Amino acid sequence: MNDAKDTAVALDHVSKAFGQKQVLEDITFSVAREEAICLLGRSGIGKSVALKLIIALVKPDTGHIWIDGEDITQLKGKELSRVRRKMGFLFQNGALFDFLNLYDNLALPLHRLTQKSKQEIEQIIDRALRQVGLSGDREKMPNELSGGMMKRAGLARALVLEPQILLVDEPSSGLDRVTASEIDDLLLEQKQHTTMIIVSHDVHGARRVCDRFAVLDQGRLAAIGKPQDLEHHENETVRKLVAEKYDVES
Amino acid sequence: MSDKRANPLTKSLETIGSGALFALRVITDAFRAPFEVSYVCLEVADQGWRSLPLILSSGLALGLVMTLHTRNVLIKFGASAWIPSLQSLSFFVEIGPLVAALLVAGRVGAGMGASLAEMRATEQIDAIEALSVDSFKLLVVPRVAACVLVLPVLTTFMDFCGVFSGFLSEYFLSHLSLQLYVTRAFRDVEWSNFIPPTLKTAVFGFIIGTVSCFFGYTTNEGAEGVRKAATNSVVVSSLLVILADVILVKIIFLVFPESAI
Numbered sequence: 001m002n003d004a005k006d007t008a009v010a011l012d013h014v015s016k017a018f019g020q021k022q023v024l025e026d027i028t029f030s031v032a033r034e035e036a037i038c039l040l041g042r043s044g045i046g047k048s049v050a051l052k053l054i055i056a057l058v059k060p061d062t063g064h065i066w067i068d069g070e071d072i073t074q075l076k077g078k079e080l081s082r083v084r085r086k087m088g089f090l091f092q093n094g095a096l097f098d099f100l101n102l103y104d105n106l107a108l109p110l111h112r113l114t115q116k117s118k119q120e121i122e123q124i125i126d127r128a129l130r131q132v133g134l135s136g137d138r139e140k141m142p143n144e145l146s147g148g149m150m151k152r153a154g155l156a157r158a159l160v161l162e163p164q165i166l167l168v169d170e171p172s173s174g175l176d177r178v179t180a181s182e183i184d185d186l187l188l189e190q191k192q193h194t195t196m197i198i199v200s201h202d203v204h205g206a207r208r209v210c211d212r213f214a215v216l217d218q219g220r221l222a223a224i225g226k227p228q229d230l231e232h233h234e235n236e237t238v239r240k241l242v243a244e245k246y247d248v249e250s
Numbered sequence: 251m252s253d254k255r256a257n258p259l260t261k262s263l264e265t266i267g268s269g270a271l272f273a274l275r276v277i278t279d280a281f282r283a284p285f286e287v288s289y290v291c292l293e294v295a296d297q298g299w300r301s302l303p304l305i306l307s308s309g310l311a312l313g314l315v316m317t318l319h320t321r322n323v324l325i326k327f328g329a330s331a332w333i334p335s336l337q338s339l340s341f342f343v344e345i346g347p348l349v350a351a352l353l354v355a356g357r358v359g360a361g362m363g364a365s366l367a368e369m370r371a372t373e374q375i376d377a378i379e380a381l382s383v384d385s386f387k388l389l390v391v392p393r394v395a396a397c398v399l400v401l402p403v404l405t406t407f408m409d410f411c412g413v414f415s416g417f418l419s420e421y422f423l424s425h426l427s428l429q430l431y432v433t434r435a436f437r438d439v440e441w442s443n444f445i446p447p448t449l450k451t452a453v454f455g456f457i458i459g460t461v462s463c464f465f466g467y468t469t470n471e472g473a474e475g476v477r478k479a480a481t482n483s484v485v486v487s488s489l490l491v492i493l494a495d496v497i498l499v500k501i502i503f504l505v506f507p508e509s510a511i
Contacts, residue, residue, distance in 0.1 A: 057376050081382040088380075095377035098369070109381040112284075154377075161381075 007066070008033045008165055008195035009054060014063035016049060023049050025219040027063070033164075036187075036196040038206040040241045041216035047199040048092070050216075051167045054197065055087050056080055067165070085113060088163035092170045094154030096142040102129070103138040106157050113161065128156040132186060148179035155186055165195045172202040184208050203227075203242065215241055272464045276456075279384075279391050286392045293396030297358045298403065304353050305404045309411025312345060313337065316412070317419040330424070334435035337416035338409075342444045346409035348495055351454035354401055355487045359462040362393055363483030366466025367476040375467070390463045397459030401451040409448070442506040450498045454491045461487040 010030035016023050023046040031037050039047045052058040054065055056072045064071045067083050075083055096105050106128060110121045129135050132152035145153060158166060172180030184205045200206045207227050214224040215238045223230050223238045230242040317337060324330055369375050378385040413435055420426040462483035469475035
């Protein structure tokens with residue numbers, strides 16, 4: 001599985017349980033370089049856990065996760081940090097550090113992990129904030145930002161280290177359609193040179209950004225493929241989750 | 251992740267073991283680069299500033315109350331000249347260090363536990379790890395180090411507030427001059443009555459910082475975890491401070507026999 005040179009991320013028979021609750025069971029799929037894949041599934045099914053497994057914030061009980069040909073489940077310390085640096089993570093609520101202002105939130109990884117000068121860091125942050133439309137807010141603290149601004153700021157922070165792989169957890173949750181669409185536009189810009197794994201409930205936005213959908217049902221991978229192919233899948237849950245409009249009555 | 255059905259004894263032993271390992275990691279990481287000097291300074295300023303009003307007001311109030319309590323008894327035995335000396339020795343040796351530590355446990359410990367638990371609940375700690383930054387070194391070590399540094403300073407403030415309010419009380423009750431009060435207050439005080447008890451609060455600071463950070467950093471229960479972390483931080487660190495005080499007093503007596511009053 002890890003042999004394919006064009007594979008950026010591969011999950012190989014991954015299972016994870018928390019206590020007695022089996023969250024993910026025998027999940028296997030791979031994501032090609034510069035491909036965008038959307039993880040779909042009902043709430044609480046383990047989509048966010050899958051993202052945290054990929055970046056090794058959570059360890060799987062069984063199975064392997066290959067990042068750029070390296071099994072991240074076997075790595076520790078500096079080796080783990082080296083592989084993690086290939087990835088950026090946009091958390092559901094931005095997860096901005098509440099003790100730092102917006103500028104310092106973005107500067108933290110640059111100061112810690114690069115040898116860049118102050119001027120270079122300044123330029124990178126200015127560019128990143130301009131890209132997400134937050135140039136005028138660099139001195140603001142996280143509690144002064146709206147939900148949409150937090151998401152955009154979180155995206156800017158995830159991108160400052162120019163990751164090869166971007167993991168995105170519910171980019172449009174809690175946002176109005178216009179703001180959600182703006183976030184999708186930013187993700188589309190990144191898609192040209194970044195592999196993306198996006199967890200989302202917004203099928204409309206996911207269809208714009210993602211090439212393939214992977215649908216989780218009852219802890220297992222129920223289906224994976226192009227959205228239009230999954231619309232006629234034999235599994236009803238898959239069909240409902242992939243459908244752009246879901247009529248409760250039907 | 252511990253099984254929720256595990257019996258309380260197993261859970262308690264598990265918590266003690268995890269706490270001990272956590273404390274060991276604090277010590278080893280404190281001497282490992284990169285040294286988070288700027289974050290330590292920020293924490294010192296924050297913890298010191300947040301606690302100072304409480305320490306000053308408590309020191310003043312305790313000093314007054316203590317003089318009022320001891321005064322009548324000492325006068326009865328014709329030992330009113332000992333009031334200043336008793337006041338300063340009581341504060342330097344025991345009241346200042348212990349009360350300052352308990353106040354900091356309540357004021358700073360609860361805040362540290364709750365803020366780290368909230369950072370865990372809002373995925374900020376995960377975000378730090380995802381950026382390949384060591385969250386333990388960034389968040390825990392500076393907080394504990396600041397607690398270790400700030401507590402002896404706060405204790406000194408409390409000691410002198412207690413002695414000063416003792417003077418105020420004596421001044422208004424018996425018109426004792428400041429010069430005479432100071433002479434009497436420090437006549438029987440040795441350095442060994444002041445330095446070791448004040449420095450022992452660095453150990454209290456380590457206990458408060460480590461316990462509070464342990465409960466905040468390791469929680470995984472969302473909003474409920476924030477509440478539990480705040481409560482456990484205060485209760486457990488206060489209890490451990492009192493237990494440590496007993497042991498440290500004994501050690502101080504062994505090392506500095508002259509400090510025994």
